[in-house]
Amino acid sequence: MSGRRKPYPFDQLEPKWQAIWEERQLFHAPNPGEKGFDPAKPKFYILDMFPYPSGAGLHVGHPEGYTATDIVARYRRMRGFNVLHPMGWDAFGLPAEQYAVKSGQHPAVTTRENVAKFKSQLKRIGFSYDWQREINTTDPRYYKWTQWIFLQIYNSWFNPETKRAEPISTYRGTDPDSVRLAYVADVPVNWCPELGTVLANEEVVDGKSEVGGFPVVRRPMRQWMLRITAYAERLIDELEGLDWPEGIKLLQRNWIGKSEGAEIDFKIDNDKKVRVFTTRPDTLYGGTFLVLAPEHSLVDLIVTEEQWPAVREYRERTARKSDLERAELSKEKTGVFTGAYAINPATEQKIPIWIADYVLLGYGTGAIGGVPAHDERDLEFARKFDLPIVEVVQPLGDEQALGFVGEGIAINSPIIDGLTSVEAKKKITAWLEERGQGKRAVNYKLRDWLFSRQRYWGEPFPIVWQDGKHRSLSETELPVIPPPLEDYKPSGTGEPPLARAKEWVGYSEKAVRETNTMPQWAGSCWYYLRFCDPHNDKRFVGEEAERYWMGGDKPGGVNLYVGGTEHAVLHLLYARFWHKVLxxxxxxxxxxxxxxLVNQGIILGEDNQKMSKSRGNIVNPDDVIDQHGADAFRCYEMFMGPFEQMKPWSTRGVEGVARFLARVWRLLMSENQAGKWELSGKIKNADPNKAQQKVLHATIKKVTEDIESFSFNTAISQMMIFVNAFTNVEMIPVVAIRTFLILLNPFAPHIASELWEKLNAKFSDVRGDITKQPWPGYDEQLLTEDEVEIVIQINGKLRDRMKMPILATHEESRPSAKSLSSRESWSISSYEQDVERIQGIRRKRQRC
RNA sequence: GCCGAUGUGGCGAAAUGGUAGACGCAACGGACUUAAAAUCCGUUGGGCCGUAAAAGGCCCGUGCCGGUUCGAGUCCGGCCAUCGGCACCA
Incomplete structure (x- = not known):
């Protein structure tokens, strides 16, 4: 032990209480029907986004959210809820595998070590998780059910009539494989040569892999896809009933990217036509050319003899570009004329058909009608290639029509002239529909989810191939466990590492196993369900347990979910999708x-920079706990500032909070001659006086409300005010200090437990552990002042103060003549108004 | 470019439209101590007037400009800066 004396013995009492909690299993939440389950209590499910157990261990960012949920969990238990508060490990993923590639060690071994480290670090902070429910996505007993859920998805289709997933057996078409929610397709994928795998759109940032930052190129490959686009509409609509930050809802809506408009057919000749998607059918008369994506299948059919060489060359050039290049080199528009023409159905004019890489094959129909006067990109393109420009929308203001992309009045458009854009859209769409040349249409930016990876360390698919066709394994064959390998390295050709295990791959004489694995997101798509019933080996979650913990009168089952904004679209969208299928x-x-949903803010280093190894500004929770204890660490994490805001770490700040806890300690404990801590003689079985009563009840109120609203920093401030008020008093009533310890308990449970125990040894008025105590209520009456000070403002400036009884009458609360006349130069705009104002302020004071 | 969040002392931050800066850090002064640490008490936005010193008083101040209001950190309009997301999605 360090020679320096601790301000209070946290180094002894913290391990002591952690051992007691573990021994008595105080935070275990029994399921309905199990021993100790109390059906009279309402349930509350509080969940953290579970971590990837990396080799580096915990940093101070992790426990920020975990501390907040722990406070809420402890608070809810004291309020009489059955609280489900579990923790687990999202342990499939690249780092463990990359380490395996280097060391030859099986990733399961590294994972086990890292989990042990994370777990011991979390335990040191004193979190009240129900460790009996711990799960690990890499455990076969867990991923057996991940594979099982995949089978449900595979064996379902989305019925557009009912807008729901249904068993594939209800599909009446000829080719069920074409409608399954999990399907195989040859798609242009994000291939990352460095990682040797394909990636989801969401995993590619600026043309580079999100993990590692390696270049990513487009390449067509045969891949498993999940039909998340079928749920686009519901994923937008059903955000409505959720208590999520508006910003996160918006992020999801934007990611899904719904646009309404029309699909319009442009005739090329008697047997060919081009279909385009537009959100502005009202600008159809301004369509002076068409542009197809270079990869569009129609291109082969329409290119004229003399344009072939140019088209071929352009297509090859585009195909070679990586996403990064396509994005970065986009400053200048490029494109090639196909030589073919189409008829604009509105103007009946012949317009040229071009190909250009600013049109994407994957969105809409992969073709657009160029309306240069009212679309920035089309305008740039038309100017570059000298195509005609026709203005068809008149802005309402004094802006010029050319380049105007907003809504206005239709012009130069015989059928819809004079109509507003909104009306014009409706009318022209109806007109096209009548003539069979178009119809209303909705498009989404969201693409289907690319679900396969060419990696070792992930869930194998429960699928085998026979005669070139896939089929699912039966449930009884789960889990499908990956075979051990000598070499975990990706092949680089796109063939997954699992393909090397020849024996394993040969499923039967005729059938071979699927060798792709699932992406890391798979396990986290449903872990919150498994927590309800983690040891069930008959079902992914027991029906009764699911109904109880995921029930309630709101659309969402988990009552409170806390984690970082980085998962705003990926994890949260995928999990919602799986959940809807189930x-x-x-x-x-x-x-x-x-x-x-509540998002925690990022914790920056002391230098106000993002914490990173290279900057050397990482704070390790273990060091902080060694020096100041877990309670101080927890409280500081919460005291730093508003929970959802980004904020820098401060070593001095931790010291301040540690001092606060030491003051709490010394409020109850004093040192005797032998240097031993003993309960202070100041604590008496007596009634608090009026002022004490007031600060106590103000503290109960503030702490209660602030926990509910995630304003933990101000809750701690109020507890500091309480302690300051009781420092240096002659006598401390035991009831007041007991109540205070209950309030402190969710924030600093070790010290609160210890002091509670010390009180119990001397005072016999209350029994039992602090965690079993009910949360106190407060009495508004005790908070009101008898007398309030009111400031007199004249023309907005503070001019005088006056004291008056809280129950003063209207007459009595008039500013006194003295305060108004003491300076002649003050003018009073409205005397009566001032009286009203004073009344108003007084009412407010009274209320708080 | 579009969307969103944020902007308050030396620092982290508080403030249902009603005394801006609670609480904490740092700094300074005092008590205790042989001394230091720890602890306790006090001062602390800026400028000015006042006084022997006090007491006291005035003006300015929440990114910038304007508006609504008796009264604006808070509401409205316009700008600037920082951070985050999306980015040829027709």
Missing amino acids: FDLGYVSKPEPFQR
Whole structure:
């Protein structure tokens, strides 16, 4: 032990209480029907985004959210809820595998070590997780059910009539494989040569892999896809009933990117036509050319003899470009004329058909009608290639029509002239529909989810191939466990490492196993369900347990979900999608997984920079706990500032909070001659005086409300005010200090438990552990002042103060003549108004 | 470019339209101590007037400009800066 004396013995009492909690399993939440389950209590499910157990261990960012949920969990328990508060490990993923590639060690070994480290670090902070429910996505007993859920998805289709997933057996078409929610397709994928795998759109940032930052290129490959686009509409609409930050909802809506408009057919000749998607059918008369994506299948059919060489050359050039290049070199528009023409159905004019890489094959129909006067990109293109420009929208203001992309009045458009853009859209769409040349259409930016990876360390697909066709394994064959390998390295050719295990791949004489694995997101798409019933080996989650913990009168099952904004689109969208499929199939009771979502802000280094190894500004929780204890660490994490805001770490700040806890300690404990801590003689079985009563009840109120609203920093401030008020008093009433310890307990449970125990040894008025105590209520009456000070403002300036009884009458609360006349130069705009104002302020004071 | 968040002392931050800066850090002064640490008490936005010293008083101040209001950190309009997301999505 260090020679320096601790301000209070946290180094002894913290391990002591952690051992007691573990021994008595105080935070275990029994399921309905199990021993100790109390059906009279309402449930509350509080969840953290579970971590990837990296080799580096915990940093101070992790426990920020975990501390907040722990405070809420402890608070809810004291309020009489059955609280489900679990923790687990999202352990499939690249780092463990890359380490395996280097060392030859099986990733399961590294994972086990890292989990042990994370777990011991979390335990040191004193979190009240129900460790009996710990899960690990790489455990075969867990991923057996991940594979099982995949089978449900594979064996379902989205019925557009009912807008729900249904078993594939209800599909009446000829080719069920074409409608499954999990399907195989040759798609242009994000291929990352360095990582040797394909990546989802969401995993590619600025043309580079999100993990590692390696270049990513487009390349067509045969891949497993999940039909998330079928749920686009519901994923937008059903955000409505969730208590999520508006910003996160918006992020999801934008990612899904719904646009309404029309599909319009442009005739080329008697047997060919081009279909385009537009959100502005009202600008059809301004369409002076068409542009197809270079990869568009129609291109082969329409290119004229003399244009072939140019088209071929352009297509090859585009195909070679990586996403990064396509994005970066986009400053200048490029394109090639196909030599073909189409008829604009409105003007009946012949317009040229071009190809250009600013038109994407994957969105809409892969073709657009160029309306240069009212679209920036089309305008740039038309100017570069000297194509005609026709203005068809008149802005309402004094802007010029050319280049105007907003809504206005239709002009030069015989059928819809004079109509507003909104009306014009409706009318021209109806007109096209009548003539069979177009129809209303909705498009989404969201693409289907590329679900396969060419990696070792992930869930194998429960699929085999026979005669070139895929089929699912039966449930009884789960889990499909990956074979051990000598070499985990990706092949680089796109063939997954699992393909090397020849024996394993040969499923039967005729059938071979699928060798792709699932992406890391798979395990985290449903872990919150497994927590409800983690040891069930008959079902992915027991029906009763699911109904209880995921139930309630709101659409989302988890009451509170806390984690970082970095998962705003990926994890949260994928999990919602899986949950909806399971809901449609009748496996879960609510349509949404997470009711209330709160995002924690990032913690920066002391230098106000993002924490990183290279900057050397990383703070290790272990060091902080060694020096100041877990309670101080927890409280500082919460005291730093508003929970959702980004904020820098401060070593001095931790010291301040540690001092506060030491003051709490010394409020109850004093040192005797032998240097031993003993309960202070100042604590007496007596009634608090009026002022003490007031600060106590103000503290109960503030702490209670602030926990509910995630304003933990101001809750701690109020507790500091309480302690300051009781420092240096002659006598401390035991009831007041008991109540205070209950309030402190969620924030600093070790010290609160210890002091509570010390009080119990001397005073016999209350029994039992602090965690079993009910949360105190407060009495508004005790908070009101008898007398309030009111400031007199004249023309907005502070001019005088006056004291008056809180129950003063209207007459009595008039500013006194003295305060108004003491300076002649003050003018009073409205005397009566001032009286009203004073009344108003007084009412407010009274209320708080 | 579009969307969103944020902007308050030396620092982290508080403030249902009603005394801006609670609480904490740092700094300074005092008590205790042989001394230091720890602890406790006090001062602390800026400028000016006042006084022997006090007491006291005035003006300015929440990124910038304007507006609404008796009264604006808070509401409205316009700008600037920082951070985050999206980015040829027709």
